[in-house]
Amino acid sequence: MSAFPESTFRSIVRERGVVTTMVSGGTVRGGVGGTPAGGLLTWLRELELKTPRGEKSAGGSLSDTKFVPKSFLEASLPVIQELVGALWDTDGCIFRFTKSPEGRGATYKTISIQLAEDVRFLLLRLGVPTSISQLPYEARKGSRLAYQISVTDTVRFAEMLNGHLHHGGKAAEVALMAGLGKDMHSRARRLGSHLPVGIIQDLVRESGVSVRPVFEAAGLPRAMMSRAGMNHVGYGNQVRLALALDSPKLHRLTAVQWVKVVSQEAAAADELVFEIAVDGVHSIIVNGVAVRTLER
Structure with a gap:
């Protein structure tokens, strides 16, 4: 907030501990219809999170077109920890799937496939593996398709995000998960987890x-x-x-999802393919899938 001295920030704690932050820019009117834009709005436009100057509306991405800007995908780990913590504060969930204290899970749901992939990428940078599934979502305009990210290593998740959530209940749950340490066991999907x-x-x-x-x-x-x-x-x-x-x-x-290959499709004959060799252990993760390179 200190990076935008011309803006005033005010937070309100709403139902279920949700914090809403409102921003006002003093004499700056926000840049709608060509009027001058404050530093915060200018920065959001540079990130493509708000519409360009001169547009009739000062809105931004819709629920199904949300994404994480590239600069944040490439940010340092401390920045990613704060960002993922903020994302979990809003649309993330910490839940119990057994009666024991160790049986906790974490999921994140969105109707934007791009945002879902971006959040998975951020978690992978933190060393947190995930799975993704599609679920029906009832919205005002009818049924939509939602994408749910399920954390499959809750131990690592708690280690990396403890202290980075600000929602009271969720922050307390993550702190408890981190305190349990190795006694926590990761929740894997029952199908394909043999x-x-x-x-x-x-x-x-x-x-x-x-x-x-x-x-x-x-x-x-x-x-x-x-x-x-x-x-x-x-x-x-x-x-x-x-x-x-x-x-x-x-x-x-226990965090690995083992599945059988159900089909194989031949690539185009003229498609250029690159092969790499990894020293030592020849297994690598590609798009969330464990693959093995050739030994030479």
Whole structure:
């Protein structure tokens, strides 16, 4: 606010702790119809968040055309933390999906597909993985399509955003999540969240313990203790094993959504394709999908 000394800011706390900030510019009338614009309005126009000077309306993006300006997508991590915190203050949600204190989740909903992708990108820069789903949204003008971003690593989410939310209830929930630390387990979608049992068994052995006592301590069936038995371990059992083993690797894997490839389409014959090689671990994240590069 100090960057715009000619503007006066006044905040009002409304229902459910929502804070509305009103801006007045003293003698500056806002630049509607060609009148002079204050520094704040000029800056918002540079970001393309407000209509250009000379337009009849001083409005900006509509609900379904909202976006995050490029300069903020490329901003430093402290700036991104404040921005994502502000976004969660308004349209974000912190909720409980189990009765235990550890069972908390975080989602963000918008009817702008561009804003949804931008928020996912910002979270990825903070090291927070997410999934996105489409949901019906009832608006005044009829049913619309909304895009919901679900955080799949609530531990990392809390670490990066604790202290950056200002909505009383949400800030308190994130602070509690951060205090729980490793006791928090990430919420993954139940469909497509099954891990091959061999991966789980290998992680148990890496920890220097036997498979059987750990599986028994987590209350898992005997069929999971052998590769010849059950082929996959579901999300709930992954969480129980992660807590029983106290394994950071297994905690991280609960945030991965495993899905089968349902189809393949050949690219155009004349399309230019670039291939890269990554030193060391050959897996990278591309558009939210884990892929593996060729070893050379």
